[in-house]
Amino acid sequence: MSNYTKSTNFAVKDGLSAGTAAKRVRGTEIDDEYNAIAVAVATKANINNTALTGVPTAPTASAATNSTQLATTAYATTAIAAIPAVTSAVVNALAYPVGSIYTSVVSTNPNTLLGVGVWSAIGQGRVLLGAGGGYTAGATGGTATETLTISQIPSHSHTSGWYGPRGADGHVNIFASNQPNDGSVNTGSAGGGAAHNNLQPYLVVYMWKRTS
Secondary structure: OOOOOOOOOHHHHHOOOOOOHHHOOOHHHHHHHHHHHHHHHHOOOOOOOOOOOOOOOOOOOOOOOOOOOOOOHHHHHHHHHHHHHHHHHHHHHHHOOOOOEEEEOOOOOHHHHHOOOOEEEEEEEEEEOOOOOOOOOOOEOOOOOOOOOHHHOOOEOOEEEEEEEEOOOOOEEEOOOOOOOOOEEEOOOEOOOOOOOOOOOEEEEEEEEEOO
16 A cells, blocks of 8 residues: 655746746646545455555553454464363353362462362361372371381280199190299290381372352
């Protein structure tokens, strides 16, 4: 597109003295002006059924504008980028209505994660994990099973039996003991009650309730 620029200043001719050659309006001057006008008009965009070329520009509308104003590529890019956030907020609002309980293995407030609602922390606790694939992912504690050593077992003894005189049936009631007295006999003590750190694996779970 091009703009029309006047080639001849006809008003200047009015101020010239009579008989001056430049005062005359020549046909070529008029023809040049009309040709320039025709070129400018021919290269302008039509009001109806316009076919623009090059890189036309327009003012960028503010976000969420809903009118007949032209939408630039900048406006479209901003609007498209906002769709996932809006969609997620709508879906999360439906999935977690007021009164919902939300649990997670991270301590971040659900409002930050879901983008919806006001959440109140109601507590946290441990969820024990058993043996099986993936139980160690993010877990705290030890292995799924633990075999205690003698030193980890509480100190204790076992009753081995008793020693006594011959019974009515003629047998001598002798059990695993060399004690010269009647009564039950204990073995020596075993175990020391030592601490061990390999606890059942668990995850710490945080809980919130949506209040509004």
